[in-house]
Amino acid sequence: MTLHQDVHRRTYPLRASYMALGGLVVAACLAYQPANMAWWAFTAVSALVWPHIAFLHSGRQRDPFHAEYVNSLLDALIVGSWLALMHWSLLPSLCILAIGVADRFYTGLRRRWLSTLGALLGGMLLMSLCIQPEPQWDAPLGVQLSLLPLVILHSAYASWSTRRMLKTLARQNLQLKQLGRVDPLTTVYSRDYWWKKARAALRQHHLSKEHTCLLVIDIDHFKRVNDMYGHIVGDEVLKLIGLAIRQCLRSHDIAGRYGGDEFTVLCKHAKAEDAYFVALRIRDKLAQIRIREHPELRVSGSIGVAAADSSFNSVAEWIKAADSALYSAKDAGRDQVIDATDGKNSTLRTSPATMPSPPERTLVQTDAAADLERADG
Numbered sequence: 001m002t003l004h005q006d007v008h009r010r011t012y013p014l015r016a017s018y019m020a021l022g023g024l025v026v027a028a029c030l031a032y033q034p035a036n037m038a039w040w041a042f043t044a045v046s047a048l049v050w051p052h053i054a055f056l057h058s059g060r061q062r063d064p065f066h067a068e069y070v071n072s073l074l075d076a077l078i079v080g081s082w083l084a085l086m087h088w089s090l091l092p093s094l095c096i097l098a099i100g101v102a103d104r105f106y107t108g109l110r111r112r113w114l115s116t117l118g119a120l121l122g123g124m125l126l127m128s129l130c131i132q133p134e135p136q137w138d139a140p141l142g143v144q145l146s147l148l149p150l151v152i153l154h155s156a157y158a159s160w161s162t163r164r165m166l167k168t169l170a171r172q173n174l175q176l177k178q179l180g181r182v183d184p185l186t187t188v189y190s191r192d193y194w195w196k197k198a199r200a201a202l203r204q205h206h207l208s209k210e211h212t213c214l215l216v217i218d219i220d221h222f223k224r225v226n227d228m229y230g231h232i233v234g235d236e237v238l239k240l241i242g243l244a245i246r247q248c249l250r251s252h253d254i255a256g257r258y259g260g261d262e263f264t265v266l267c268k269h270a271k272a273e274d275a276y277f278v279a280l281r282i283r284d285k286l287a288q289i290r291i292r293e294h295p296e297l298r299v300s301g302s303i304g305v306a307a308a309d310s311s312f313n314s315v316a317e318w319i320k321a322a323d324s325a326l327y328s329a330k331d332a333g334r335d336q337v338i339d340a341t342d343g344k345n346s347t348l349r350t351s352p353a354t355m356p357s358p359p360e361r362t363l364v365q366t367d368a369a370a371d372l373e374r375a376d377g
């Protein structure tokens with residue numbers, strides 16, 4: 001159920017309690033002046049019966065928000081008539097008016113205030129014509145005391161409502177922050193967030209020599225995927241790449257999208273050897289990506305690995321080291337992992353049980369891949 005459809009449920013308890021306590025103030029005023037039974041009955045019905053009729057009426061309408069707007073006009077009409085019925089007794093009139101205006105903000109019905117003002121004035125006018133009230137500026141003690149429950153309810157509701165709004169705001173801020181951290185297409189972390197984590201990890205390495213590595217992954221010939229299948233499929237592939245990378249991470253690893261078809265992974269608490277195996281797993285997983293509509297489409301990635309080093313003064317220097325290993329992987333024929341630290345190549349590290357050796361892998365090309373190769377010149 002939307003907030004819009006739910007409006008009558010939110011206003012019901014509020015209207016029921018406000019009208020009941022407002023009616024109490026009117027009754028207190030009536031007690032101090034000659035009033036016939038008709039005005040007592042009007043007060044009782046408007047204070048105790050009307051809110052329930054309003055709720056039932058709104059609940060049956062297709063558009064409860066509009067029904068609630070009509071109800072709010074009737075509320076204003078009633079309140080206007082109450083003010084005249086109280087002979088404009090200054091203190092209760094001002095209190096009821098102020099509370100009524102404030103509550104329109106809390107219930108979300110603050111717009112169209114001009115028509116509400118019209119209904120309020122209409123109510124005053126109608127009741128004034130009926131009873132011709134004589135203004136009584138002073139309010140007797142009994143009337144003043146009758147205002148207390150209404151004022152207390154209003155203060156409690158105002159603070160509860162503010163607290164609820166602040167909580168909602170805090171939750172939404174958190175959601176926005178989290179959304180800003182994640183790249184929406186690939187669902188790995190955004191570059192900024194990843195960079196922050198890498199900076200913290202490098203700082204930690206400087207302090208405690210903790211082993212940490214980073215991987216830079218570049219998808220091979222990704223431009224061809226876009227050229228041949230279009231950008232929509234390209235996006236779909238990037239999405240699957242993000243998922244594949246995430247599936248290969250250990251619990252401390254953090255993957256980010258560096259930009260375009262380039263990804264980074266921060267492998268915390270990992271020696272170069274551990275990070276190297278994470279990279280091999282990723283390379284393997286990328287090769288398994290399939291798209292149902294284009295079963296011939298294949299993906300591969302080249303990966304550079306660099307361990308944090310005390311000579312790196314910034315994340316940029318660290319990435320540069322991984323980048324040069326990545327370029328070596330590209331130069332060596334792509335679809336491989338190279339470790340910047342010792343220049344080790346995945347040709348040497350590939351486990352035959354799970355990963356075919358790089359020369360075979362580069363030979364495994366579909367017709368489409370061969371077409372792409374030709375198209376690329």
Ligand SMILES: Nc1nc2c(ncn2[C@@H]2O[C@H](COP(=O)(O)OP(=O)(O)OP(=O)(O)O)[C@@H](O)[C@H]2O)c(=O)[nH]1
Nearest residue numbers: 218219220221222223224226231234235238260261
């Ligand atoms: N569909 C899609 N394509 C993107 C996106 N971001 C970048 N690209 C494309 O990714 C391609 C990246 O190409 P390059 O990295 O220059 O080269 P490559 O074809 O991958 O070749 P190598 O990196 O040399 O193996 C470009 O064609 C970009 O337009 C994206 O969000 N969606």
